[in-house]
Amino acid sequence: MNWFDAPAGWLKYWTENQTSLFQALAEGKTAAPWMTPGEAPTGSLEDWTRQMSEFSRRSVESWTALAKQGWPMLTGSDADRSSLQQLFDPAVWSRTGAGRFDLALERLTEGPTYATLWDLDRKLLNAQKLWLKRSEDIAAYQAIVQAAWRRAIQRFVDALNDPKAPPLNSGREFLDLWIATANACLLEMHRSDEFLEAQRTMTRSATEYRLQEREIAEAFCAMHHIPTRTEMDEVQHAVYELRRELRALQRKGEGKLAKPAPTPRSGKRPAPKAKAKRKAKRVGS
Amino acid sequence: MTGRVQVDPQRAFAEIAEFNRTLAQGLSLLDKTRDRDVQIATTPKREVFRQDKTVLYHYEPMAKREVKVPVLVVYGLIGRYTMADLQEDRSLMRNMLGQGVDLYVVDWGSPTRTDRWLTLDDYIDGYLHECILHICREHKLDAIHLLGICEGGVFTLCYAALHPERVKSLTLTITPVDFHADQNTSAPLHHGLINLWARSLSPEDIDRMIEANGNLPGDLMSFVFSMMTPLSSLTKYSVGLFDVMGDEKKLLNFLRMEKWLADRPDHPGEAAKQWLKDLYQDNKLVAGKLELSGRRVDLGRVRMPVLNIFAQDDHIIPPKSSQALRQHVGTKDYTELPLPGGHVGVFVSGKSQGILGAGIVKWLKARD
Numbered sequence: 001m002n003w004f005d006a007p008a009g010w011l012k013y014w015t016e017n018q019t020s021l022f023q024a025l026a027e028g029k030t031a032a033p034w035m036t037p038g039e040a041p042t043g044s045l046e047d048w049t050r051q052m053s054e055f056s057r058r059s060v061e062s063w064t065a066l067a068k069q070g071w072p073m074l075t076g077s078d079a080d081r082s083s084l085q086q087l088f089d090p091a092v093w094s095r096t097g098a099g100r101f102d103l104a105l106e107r108l109t110e111g112p113t114y115a116t117l118w119d120l121d122r123k124l125l126n127a128q129k130l131w132l133k134r135s136e137d138i139a140a141y142q143a144i145v146q147a148a149w150r151r152a153i154q155r156f157v158d159a160l161n162d163p164k165a166p167p168l169n170s171g172r173e174f175l176d177l178w179i180a181t182a183n184a185c186l187l188e189m190h191r192s193d194e195f196l197e198a199q200r201t202m203t204r205s206a207t208e209y210r211l212q213e214r215e216i217a218e219a220f221c222a223m224h225h226i227p228t229r230t231e232m233d234e235v236q237h238a239v240y241e242l243r244r245e246l247r248a249l250q251r252k253g254e255g256k257l258a259k260p261a262p263t264p265r266s267g268k269r270p271a272p273k274a275k276a277k278r279k280a281k282r283v284g285s
Numbered sequence: 286m287t288g289r290v291q292v293d294p295q296r297a298f299a300e301i302a303e304f305n306r307t308l309a310q311g312l313s314l315l316d317k318t319r320d321r322d323v324q325i326a327t328t329p330k331r332e333v334f335r336q337d338k339t340v341l342y343h344y345e346p347m348a349k350r351e352v353k354v355p356v357l358v359v360y361g362l363i364g365r366y367t368m369a370d371l372q373e374d375r376s377l378m379r380n381m382l383g384q385g386v387d388l389y390v391v392d393w394g395s396p397t398r399t400d401r402w403l404t405l406d407d408y409i410d411g412y413l414h415e416c417i418l419h420i421c422r423e424h425k426l427d428a429i430h431l432l433g434i435c436e437g438g439v440f441t442l443c444y445a446a447l448h449p450e451r452v453k454s455l456t457l458t459i460t461p462v463d464f465h466a467d468q469n470t471s472a473p474l475h476h477g478l479i480n481l482w483a484r485s486l487s488p489e490d491i492d493r494m495i496e497a498n499g500n501l502p503g504d505l506m507s508f509v510f511s512m513m514t515p516l517s518s519l520t521k522y523s524v525g526l527f528d529v530m531g532d533e534k535k536l537l538n539f540l541r542m543e544k545w546l547a548d549r550p551d552h553p554g555e556a557a558k559q560w561l562k563d564l565y566q567d568n569k570l571v572a573g574k575l576e577l578s579g580r581r582v583d584l585g586r587v588r589m590p591v592l593n594i595f596a597q598d599d600h601i602i603p604p605k606s607s608q609a610l611r612q613h614v615g616t617k618d619y620t621e622l623p624l625p626g627g628h629v630g631v632f633v634s635g636k637s638q639g640i641l642g643a644g645i646v647k648w649l650k651a652r653d
Contacts, residue, residue, distance in 0.1 A: 160289050167291040170300050174290060175524070183516035187474040190512050196485035204490050210497045233401070233499070240402040243337070247411060 123216050130209040137202040144198050148189035152182040311530025323540040326367035328378045330390070334419040338394030339412040341419060344382055351385025352649050354453050355420055355429050358390040359413065361436020362552045362560075363506055364545075366390050368632055369434060371541050375633050380642025386649070391416050391437075393550075398499035401554035408556060409440050410447060410578040417444070417451050428453040428589075430649060435459050435602065435628075436560070439570070442610075443577060446586045454652050455587065456645055458594040459628055461602045463609030464568045475600045478513045483565035491561050501557035503549035513600050542633065571613055584610075590618035590652045592645065594631070601628040620648060 106129060156178055159165060168174050189195050218228040334341035358378070360366035369390075370378040382388055391413065396403070420429050428451050433441030438460025445452040467477025486494075495501065511518035517525060529535035552560070569575040575582040591614055595607035604623070611619055622644050626634045631641060 162289065165289055167289055169291060169293070170296060171292065172300065174292075179516045179520060179524070183514075184474065186515040187478075187513075190478060190515065191474060191481060196481065199482075200485050200487075200490060203486075204493065207490075207493045207497045211493070214497070233398075236399050237402050239399075244407065244411075247336075247415075 120216075120219050123212070123219060127209065127212040127216055130205065130212050134202070134205040134209045137198070137205045141195075141198040141202045144189065144192075144195050148185050148195075149182070151189075152185035155185060156181045307527065307531040311527065311536070314530060314533055314536055318536070318540070323537060323544055325372065325541050325544055326370045327373065328370050328376060328382065333389075333423070334416060336412055336415050338396065338400065339416070340392045340394065341416045342390050342392060344378060344388040344390070346385075346387065347379070347382040348385045350387060352387065352430070352646065352653050354426060354653055355387040355389055355424060356381065356432050356456075356649065357417060357420060357429055358388065359431065359433045359437035359441050360391070360393075361434065361438075361440065362393055362396070362408070362550065362556060363436050363503075365548055365550065366392060366434070366437075367548070368545055368629060371545060371633050372538065375538075375635070375638055377632055377642055380638065381646060384642065384646040386646060389416070389420055395550045396500060396553045397551070401495070401499040403553040404555045405440075405443075405559045406577045408553075409443050413440055413444055414448065414451075417448075421451065427451070430454045430456070430653075432456040432645070433458070433460060434632075435461075439564070442584070442587065443570075443575070443582045445589065446582045446584055447577060447580060449586050449588060452589050454590040454592070454649065456592040456594070456648070457607070457610065458641075459596055459599055459602050459607065459631060460593070460610075461564075461606045462613065463571045463606050464565050466605040466609050467603045470603070470605060472603055472605075473600070475513045477600075477603045477606075479509055479601055480565060480603075480606075482509055482512070483561050486561070486566075488562050488566065491558055495554040495558055498551075498554070500551035500554045501561075503551050506552070507546070507549050510601070538633075542629075571609060584613040585615040587614040588616050590620075591616050592620045592622060592648045594622040594624060594641070594644070596626050596628055596631045597623050598626060598630075599628045618652070622648075 159177060159181055160168075168177060214229055218230060220226075221228045329345040330342040331345070332340055333343045358366065358369060360369070370376045373379060378388060378390070393408070393412070417429060417431075421427065430453050431441040431445065433439070433456070435458070438457040439462075441452075441455060442457060442460065442462070445455045464480060464483075467480040470477075526539065529539045563569045563575055567574070570582065570584070573581065573583060591610070593607060593610050595602070595604045597604060599607075608621065611621070622640075624631050624637050624640055626637050631637050
């Protein structure tokens with residue numbers, strides 16, 4: 001299915017109708033009364049009813065064609081059956097915005113970029129898209145975790161029904177068995193590739209959403225003369241580099257001071273120059 | 286429910302009565318406990334040096350000096366050094382001071398977003414180096430004893446490789462060395478999960494995470510740690526707390542540990558990238574490919590005496606990861622001291638108290 005060809009269909013439908021309307025006007029035919037307010041219809045009521053009926057028929061035909069084009073589920077192909085199945089798949093229900101809405105957002109956010117147009121809107125739409133992705137990934141992660149809890153319950157029930165296992169003589173023993181069983185199940189899940197991948201994906205999409213939120217916040221900051229996070233990071237980076245250079249200089253200075261001065265051939269240590277002395281004191285302080 | 290559950294009604298009543306008694310007693314204890322009753326890191330010390338957020342403390346002596354050369358304790362950036370001084374009767378610091386050690390500790394402070402650019406180079410070759418130089422100057426010494434804990438162990442190990450002339454001996458506790466040693470082992474399920482988690486991320490995931498947060502959030506690391514013991518993490522404030530709430534001493538121990546756990550700082554961003562990518566993912570330390578301040582960290586240059594202490598049931602740093610050190614260091618004076626218990630248990634459990642401090646001091650005395 002290609003729901004995104006729908007706008008082209010709508011355009012075609014609208015253009016055809018407009019063409020018909022202008023043609024009718026050019027040919028001196030009567031426009032519908034709701035199209036020309038205040039003017040009385042020129043034909044008989046019978047003619048008017050016939051015109052309306054024809055107009056409605058064409059509309060219905062165009063919309064039907066459009067719907068078939070945009071919603072191939074109705075045409076009976078394999079892809080359509082899978083689309084139909086999707087409607088009844090609980091996994092799809094639990095994913096916020098999965099499917100068509102996501103694709104619509106993708107189309108909007110990945111379309112052509114204009115220099116001064118819709119920049120903030122694009123950021124907001126992108127945040128919406130990333131939020132949906134994040135929600136989907138959280139749902140996928142939770143599905144894996146829920147499955148592990150279900151396995152834990154099943155194993156616990158099996159353990160309770162194990163005729164070879166020792167009896168449980170207290171509520172605490174019962175609780176301890178549950179804790180040990182569930183702990184093992186969750187650990188197995190935590191080590192599984194499926195869980196690690198779901199967790200990684202969820203962390204990544206949450207991160208991307210957070211970064212997009214920052215872009216929006218920064219757009220607001222820029223509008224209101226407030227320093228942005230990125231600018232603060234840049235300033236801090238500059239301070240960090242300066243501190244690092246200062247420490248290196250201090251160390252260099254201390255190293256020079258700590259080093260014994262080269263002994264002249266006469267055996268006498270030369271008197272340090274006043275300027276060098278002042279500098280050494282400043283660096284070492 | 287089934288044949289396996291065979292609870293005698295009389296015993297069930299007794300269990301319920303005991304439950305109610307413990308609950309009432311525990312609630313009463315919790316009600317009268319105040320934050321001031323739950324103090325950690327109380328061993329007296331004074332600040333002697335500071336650079337940016339890094340502070341060097343010198344502990345007040347508690348006994349006649351038995352080890353001449355001072356010992357500098359270095360913790361990592363994941364968690365705080367206060368774990369080694371949790372309470373009076375469970376404190377590595379007090380144990381060592383009581384046996385005549387002149388003791389210093391580095392506190393890295395609580396990094397914020399402004400510290401996101403700090404690298405491991407800055408911590409090891411910058412702040413740590415400055416602290417060591419300060420102690421050397423104060424005591425007119427060329428070298429001192431270093432004692433690294435966990436990530437701080439990696440810091441001291443790298444430092445010893447870069448500046449061997451400043452390190453008289455190196456003691457490492459629960460320190461990861463081979464970050465891939467968790468693979469192909471028959472260790473328990475919860476061992477090495479942090480290694481697996483770190484490798485599951487792509488380098489770009491890590492970069493983006495740091496870009497978004499500035500630092501590696503302490504809360505995220507707490508979450509990763511809790512994944513290693515899922516049910517005890519989930520039932521900590523129900524079953525775990527209930528188990529100790531009837532006993533004031535146990536309850537206060539529990540609350541002190543909670544206080545330490547709650548004080549998990551964020552890990553500076555650039556340093557976290559190196560920690561996760563260079564070490565956990567690429568295992569550069571044992572491959573001899575780790576570079577700090579433009580110099581390769583060559584473990585073969587670690588020729589001073591080395592004491593390597595690890596926990597036999599350490600789920601965070603698998604013992605094999607620590608033990609790998611033996612084959613990489615250049616020293617001939619290498620000693621291993623395996624201790625019972627887990628990662629934190631080595632420092633806070635009653636079992637290891639006598640062994641840890643005494644073991645270190647005995648080893649130091651022989652090399653002082």
